[in-house]
Amino acid sequence: MHTTVITLAAPGISGMQIFGALTLSGLALGSAIALLAGLRGSKKIKIDSKDxxxxxxxxxxxxxxAAGGTWADLAEGISSVxxxxxxxxxxxxxxxxxxxxxxxxxVAFAxxxxxxxxxxxxxxxxxxxYGEAGGIWGIGVHMVRMIAAKVTGGA
Structure with missing residues (x-):
């Protein structure tokens, strides 16, 4: 799998970086940490309801x-059961x-x-x-993937 790394810079400020080099794997890692922290009762990330x-x-x-590789393997492993x-x-x-x-x-929401x-x-x-089913299920997944690709420059 090919991964492109880009630098997100603040417009008009030469040499300044907002996020530094950010890839989809970086977003996947951040999301995993935030999910784990929220489930463990973080005061900064409140995950306090089933929704x-x-x-x-x-x-x-x-x-x-979207990140692929090991991240996709984890999601697909969880989904297989x-x-x-x-x-x-x-x-x-x-x-x-x-x-x-x-x-x-x-099952998740009801x-x-x-x-x-x-x-x-x-x-x-x-x-x-959702990603496999397509149709209306795939719309949200596609939107998240498009936004993540814009943030990471298609990484």
Whole structure:
């Protein structure tokens, strides 16, 4: 996989950098750290509801997929378990990728979870399926990937 590294500089200020060299892997790392910190009770990053946990999971999983490599492997590994339960070849028949995306989204958002890590993991799993399912599911994933590519210069 080819990774392009660019420097984001403040306009009009020669030699000054806002973020320095930033790649999609850098955004994936930052998102992973923020998700972990928020789930562990950080006072700076508040993930204090199942909805926030699920959204952080979806965003983190999307960035991991966009970054590729080991990050994508992590997201796909997390996604493989619930996809095995809800996806093609499961005991529930073949709901299709759209049906699997719907099931994962409902599990992440519809139930009351005592531990916020559960909706976060289902959010990561759902983000992988969103990208595969396409259609309306892929719109949000595509938008996050486009924004991340603009921030990183397509890295």
């Amino acid at each position: 926030k946990a699920a959204w952080w999971g979806i965003t983190t999983g999307t960035l991991w997929e 619930p996809q095995g339960v809800f996806g093609a070849g499961s005991t529930f028949g073949n709901p299709g990728l759209g049906g699997t995306a719907l099931a994962l989204t409902l 139930f009351e979870w005592k531990r916020l890590v559960v909706p976060a993991l289902f959010g990561i799993a759902a983000s992988v399926v």
